[in-house]
Amino acid sequence: MVSSSFRVTLLKLGLPENRLVVLEGKGGVVEGEFEGIRYVRFRDSARGFRRGTVVFENGDVVLGFPHIKRVVQLERGIKRVFKNKPFYVEEKVDGYNVRVVKVKDRVLALTRGGFVCPFTTERILDFINEEFFKDYPNLVLAGEMAGPESPYIVEGPPYVKEDIEFFLFDIQEKGTGRSLPVGERYKLAEEYGIRHVETFGLYDRSKIEELHELIERLSRERREGIVMKTPDMKRIAKYVTPYANINDIKIGSHIFFDLPHGYFMGRIKRLAFYLAERHIKGEEFDEYAKALGKALLRPFVESIHEVANGGEVEEVFTVRVKNISTAHRMVTHFERLGVKIHIEDIEDLGNGYWRITFKRVYPDATREMRELWNGRAF
Numbered sequence: 001m002v003s004s005s006f007r008v009t010l011l012k013l014g015l016p017e018n019r020l021v022v023l024e025g026k027g028g029v030v031e032g033e034f035e036g037i038r039y040v041r042f043r044d045s046a047r048g049f050r051r052g053t054v055v056f057e058n059g060d061v062v063l064g065f066p067h068i069k070r071v072v073q074l075e076r077g078i079k080r081v082f083k084n085k086p087f088y089v090e091e092k093v094d095g096y097n098v099r100v101v102k103v104k105d106r107v108l109a110l111t112r113g114g115f116v117c118p119f120t121t122e123r124i125l126d127f128i129n130e131e132f133f134k135d136y137p138n139l140v141l142a143g144e145m146a147g148p149e150s151p152y153i154v155e156g157p158p159y160v161k162e163d164i165e166f167f168l169f170d171i172q173e174k175g176t177g178r179s180l181p182v183g184e185r186y187k188l189a190e191e192y193g194i195r196h197v198e199t200f201g202l203y204d205r206s207k208i209e210e211l212h213e214l215i216e217r218l219s220r221e222r223r224e225g226i227v228m229k230t231p232d233m234k235r236i237a238k239y240v241t242p243y244a245n246i247n248d249i250k251i252g253s254h255i256f257f258d259l260p261h262g263y264f265m266g267r268i269k270r271l272a273f274y275l276a277e278r279h280i281k282g283e284e285f286d287e288y289a290k291a292l293g294k295a296l297l298r299p300f301v302e303s304i305h306e307v308a309n310g311g312e313v314e315e316v317f318t319v320r321v322k323n324i325s326t327a328h329r330m331v332t333h334f335e336r337l338g339v340k341i342h343i344e345d346i347e348d349l350g351n352g353y354w355r356i357t358f359k360r361v362y363p364d365a366t367r368e369m370r371e372l373w374n375g376r377a378f
């Protein structure tokens, strides 16, 4: 149940009472709290409140970050999505999505699901100049947190060598969720010194060969892909490199039983469309086939051996925090997500930061493998 003060706020914002009651009934709106700041997050979408929308006590609304359509046949995809219109091409940075917003006097980082993330919130002002929010309290900075020391993602992009960084890719208005035009965003990023995802300039359908070359280069450089956006941000589409498809499979197959089959199928499909569109043949085709097979099988087989030898399927990750209490809050935060992690190690880096090592165990995947290894018939 949502408390009465929030009911009033939500009704005032235009959510019909009967819709609210249904949502509450199925846990579609949930109340949360972060250091005395109360909020509700939408687990489902309802009447203009996209999934992941957060409403604060003072009536501030941060809409959920919208889904971006994916194309798997690049040439035909851009023709369908953009027709003859030009579009900006930006790097798709591999990390986790955050929306950064100032509510009352606090700058908060929201996850895709609409939680205030204790880790990202503690670190965010290391990357974003707070002046921005003094000048634009009504804007939301959406970006990717990426790097090797991340609580949600196993690997980061190759050019973030340590820790984690913020990469801006969208600026939206509170309340409406409307995006600023690309040009304005580039200007603000520059003006306030906010690191932006790499931009590759304006393209259109006629530049398809250059776009293919860009994808090939990004793939060689172990980067995830591109996001294409019309200058007014009305049409957006993403395309992922063959490298990222295979690498995701490699990361996922380690915890094979914990992921839906669609995780693997989707990536195999995207790779197949890449190979078909680029007419990859002969030795190059064989290399992709081998890389895919290895990505799918090697970490999976290694996990089986681990469990067969009495171990567990697990992942270890580190993050840098300013206060050890933030690490404990992350444990609680993951618990709310239904995930069990524990702190393995705390190291004083001597520069005001602590490096925390967490371990995440996958009990379901471990159990499943153990039973199959022990001969369960099915």
Ligand code: ATP
Residues within 6 Å of the ligand: 065, 066, 067, 068, 069, 090, 091, 092, 093, 094, 096, 097, 098, 143, 144, 169, 197, 227, 238
């Ligand atoms: P979606 O919700 O779009 O269906 P998803 O949650 O599975 O997809 P991805 O397929 O990884 O996510 O792609 C979308 C995400 O890519 C965005 O939510 C954003 O976090 C991230 N991203 C990285 N770089 C960019 C960029 N330049 N522009 C937009 N999004 C970007």
